[in-house]
Amino acid sequence: MGKKRLSAEKRRQSILKAAERCLARKGYYNCTTADIAAEADITEPVLYQHFRDKRDLVDSLRNSAVEDITNYVTRRVVKRKTPLEGLHEAAEAIFDYTVRHRSKMRAYYYSIPELGKGGLRRSPVERLHRLHEAVSFMLEEAQRQGAAVKEMNAPDFAWSFIALLEIVYIANALGLNVPFKQKDMYMDLIDRMLKTISVPDKVEG
Amino acid sequence: MAGKYGTRGNRRQQIIDAAIKAFGAKNYDGASVTDIANAAGITKRAIYRYFPTKRELFYAVRNEVYGAIVSNLWSEMPAAKDFNELADALMRNHLRFGLENPEMSRIVVNTISEAATKEFQENIEALLDERAEEVEGLMQTGIEEGTLDPDLNPAFVSWIIVLIFFFLIYMQACEEDWLIPRGEEAASVLMRPFLASLAPRS
Numbered sequence: 001m002g003k004k005r006l007s008a009e010k011r012r013q014s015i016l017k018a019a020e021r022c023l024a025r026k027g028y029y030n031c032t033t034a035d036i037a038a039e040a041d042i043t044e045p046v047l048y049q050h051f052r053d054k055r056d057l058v059d060s061l062r063n064s065a066v067e068d069i070t071n072y073v074t075r076r077v078v079k080r081k082t083p084l085e086g087l088h089e090a091a092e093a094i095f096d097y098t099v100r101h102r103s104k105m106r107a108y109y110y111s112i113p114e115l116g117k118g119g120l121r122r123s124p125v126e127r128l129h130r131l132h133e134a135v136s137f138m139l140e141e142a143q144r145q146g147a148a149v150k151e152m153n154a155p156d157f158a159w160s161f162i163a164l165l166e167i168v169y170i171a172n173a174l175g176l177n178v179p180f181k182q183k184d185m186y187m188d189l190i191d192r193m194l195k196t197i198s199v200p201d202k203v204e205g
Numbered sequence: 206m207a208g209k210y211g212t213r214g215n216r217r218q219q220i221i222d223a224a225i226k227a228f229g230a231k232n233y234d235g236a237s238v239t240d241i242a243n244a245a246g247i248t249k250r251a252i253y254r255y256f257p258t259k260r261e262l263f264y265a266v267r268n269e270v271y272g273a274i275v276s277n278l279w280s281e282m283p284a285a286k287d288f289n290e291l292a293d294a295l296m297r298n299h300l301r302f303g304l305e306n307p308e309m310s311r312i313v314v315n316t317i318s319e320a321a322t323k324e325f326q327e328n329i330e331a332l333l334d335e336r337a338e339e340v341e342g343l344m345q346t347g348i349e350e351g352t353l354d355p356d357l358n359p360a361f362v363s364w365i366i367v368l369i370f371f372f373l374i375y376m377q378a379c380e381e382d383w384l385i386p387r388g389e390e391a392a393s394v395l396m397r398p399f400l401a402s403l404a405p406r407s
Contacts, residue, residue, distance in 0.1 A: 027319020110318040125379045160398040167368035175321035178364045192402035
């Protein structure tokens with residue numbers, strides 16, 4: 001049984017896929033490069049031709065997951081006309097993507113806990129900061145357009161809103177089914193939060 | 206000096222305490238059993254007498270940390286019955302404890318990395334379930350008293366609140382510029398818009 005020779009890029013992708021499955025099943029610490037190599041049906045030395053070590057591999061996995069979900073969410077958000085509709089859409093898109101890619105997003109979240117010196121390593125923190133920037137910007141834009149109340153502190157409200165977005169990843173990482181079977185209830189909570197800052201539509205006399 | 210005269214229970218606890226510090230500082234991967242032995246002032250062999258593997262020691266540490274976080278939750282509760290005040294107090298208790306014990310928060314973030322494994326499900330899920338039930342009880346009262354929208358599904362929302370507990374720990378592990386300088390007040394700021402959104406629709 002001759003093993004198929006894959007191009008370098010294809011081989012790399014197949015290793016990443018294998019790592020995704022392995023991490024999702026065994027957790028970060030229990031999943032070794034030997035496990036990943038076995039899952040990808042290659043030897044460890046071949047794995048090391050593509051990735052320096054487990055951390056390098058997992059970093060690639062995380063970066064590609066973040067890139068994919070960011071692109072997906074952005075594509076959906078730009079279709080919406082107003083910033084508040086955009087925030088609703090962002091929440092729904094994150095939810096949908098996670099439901100469709102549960103093991104990928106689990107592998108993503110599992111790779112986060114590798115802590116750096118002070119706290120988490122830089123890339124998850126940067127992702128959170130970029131998300132906060134984007135949400136704050138949309139909230140401020142809604143205020144400028146008169147769709148959101150002036151009294152709202154946009155950066156503070158943004159963190160509160162982000163808590164609701166992030167728990168989707170956390171629930172998935174915890175292996176829970178709770179929010180995933182109740183999309184309506186989840187989106188209702190999102191809409192309720194947005195409603196607390198919306199300027200009510202003027203009733204035309 | 207506890208040392209070699211320590212009772213069996215004390216010695217075990219002493220190892221767990223040292224392991225919390227070590228895992229909190231260096232993660233599961235980074236902290237060796239030697240580090241832990243040195244911190245506890247005992248030999249590696251003594252550790253293996255209580256915990257046959259590093260992994261089992263980690264599980265014991267995890268159970269200890271989750272237990273400590275949970276027992277702290279209800280530590281200082283206001284006499285009020287209002288759901289918003291109670292939920293706010295829970296979050297503040299939770300965040301204060303995390304800020305005072307950052308090594309424990311880091312261990313929780315560490316454990317999320319294997320939370321979908323069978324081992325975690327078997328040992329931790331019941332504990333989370335109980336927390337959700339406690340919050341659900343508070344919500345029922347809130348609904349009866351008219352501070353919460355009766356249209357809400359308390360079982361669902363209480364799980365969301367348990368997940369927000371995790372988010373706070375995660376955010377804290379990020380050593381978020383926004384969160385750390387505010388101290389426990391950050392919990393209130395984070396919860397306020399969410400709690401406001403649960404009020405009955407006018």
